[in-house]
Amino acid sequence: MEEKSGSEKSTALTRYPEYRMDIGIEIHVQLDTKSKIFCSCSNALTDQQNQNICVVCSGYPGVLPVLNRQVVEFAVMAGLGTNCNISPVSEFERKHYFYPDLPKNYQITQGEVPICTNGHVMIRLEDGTEKKIRLNRIHIEEDAGKNIHSDLTGESYVDLNRTGTPLLEIVSEPDIANAAEAKAYLKTIRQIMQYLGVSSCNMEEGSFRADTNLSVRKKTAQELGTRCELKNINSFKFISDAIEYEVERQIELIEQGGKVRQETRLWDSKNRRSLPMRSKEGMADYRYCIDPDLSLVEVSDVTLDRIKAKMPELPYVKFHRYIKDFNLSEYEADIVISDIEYTRYFESLMQSYNHKTSVNWFLRDLLGYANDQKIPVAACKVTPKKLAKIVELLDNGTINNKGARQLFEMVAQDGSDPEQLVEQHGLKQIGSEQELEKIVEQILSENAKLVEDYKSGKQNLFGFFVGATMKATKGAGNPKIIQALLKKHLN
Ligand SMILES: [Zn+2]
Structure with a gap:
């Protein structure tokens, strides 16, 4: 805690008190369902590449997705656990982009009408104060696969085990003001998801990943500054470091007359700096459209009541x-x-x-x-x-x-x-007064000289008598009774 306030002092925000930071966080939580989101493949982790795949999650043409009911239930629980409104009807959209680990060339996600909206959580800071952080939305989506690059052969491979893994994306409003609040927020969300049993939220295994959107502005400015997104940082410590670095970079850029570019940046934890990755795509680039293969997601009052009743x-x-x-x-x-x-x-x-x-x-x-x-x-x-x-x-x-x-x-x-x-093991303490009194009397008669010294004013010898009696009981005497007996006999 000491260290924390020490490092807080050196941040750019203290050196430039006229600035403030606005942080919004997008968290991807991998759901612990038995099967994937749109097919019956196992959702368990495996070391064997391309083991848990089928025609649906491999993106073959002509196949149809079938929504996993458990995913909807987990999403509703996550929404109730973060004080969201649960949409009675929400819908799936296709988000198009081209990348080797996404074989059907679009990701199924929720767009304009997500399953949960307008929530909030209370975070607790180290000094005990609480702050409300608003959630914009929680939506359901599927994960993509993984590209594996071999340093040995220079070849790249695609592993589709993770394709179609169900995710929740939890999107906060930009209510977070510094690295300490960001950390508290992440911990809070992680705890809630773990309590609900919807995800293990294991950061090393990638089942809890955070993208941080960060901008700075003068405190007098009404509008938010231009934001940068820091992608997929997998530890609380690195996220704090990245925020500290990025706020400094942005303020100094503005102070030198420059402009912050809207872009996605990577955190290089080894050299403790962020690097530009790509300029941020606009919404239009993804060509969102309703997924015609999936029906609307309906959450009836009956379902909602049933889930509410079993919330922990x-x-x-x-x-x-x-x-x-x-x-x-x-x-x-x-x-x-x-x-x-x-x-x-x-x-x-x-x-x-x-x-x-x-x-x-x-x-x-x-x-x-x-x-x-x-x-x-x-x-x-x-x-x-x-x-x-x-x-x-x-x-x-x-x-x-x-x-x-x-x-x-x-x-x-x-x-x-x-x-x-x-x-x-004879662990009972020697508790009876008669037993202990005999021992006390013996100790005092063995140390008659010290007793005299004590009586003539050397009060600190009392501790010696207690110690000697305890030793005689091999540590099994009741210290309270021993002290009382000694007082009785020494006065
Ligand atoms: Zn599958």
């Missing part, structure tokens, strides 16, 4: 509920909601044992352990019920902190029952 609780709502119901800090709630697997574990833990100690053990010990072992929390042998038991044994004084840590380690190894382990 979304991250923003969970965040505020956790703070209210479980007394979490914003920082803690933010960690828990960052991954839907965390929320499942956490809610199950709270159902078993709803105490602040559980929250601490989940955030510190369970997440720490899962991260160290690089395993998902659901794969931890310390299940929510077992962690609840460990924390309960600690809270009711059966074991002390040290014992609880040992117990956690042991359960994590083989998933044994915590209560049985406590018996087997």
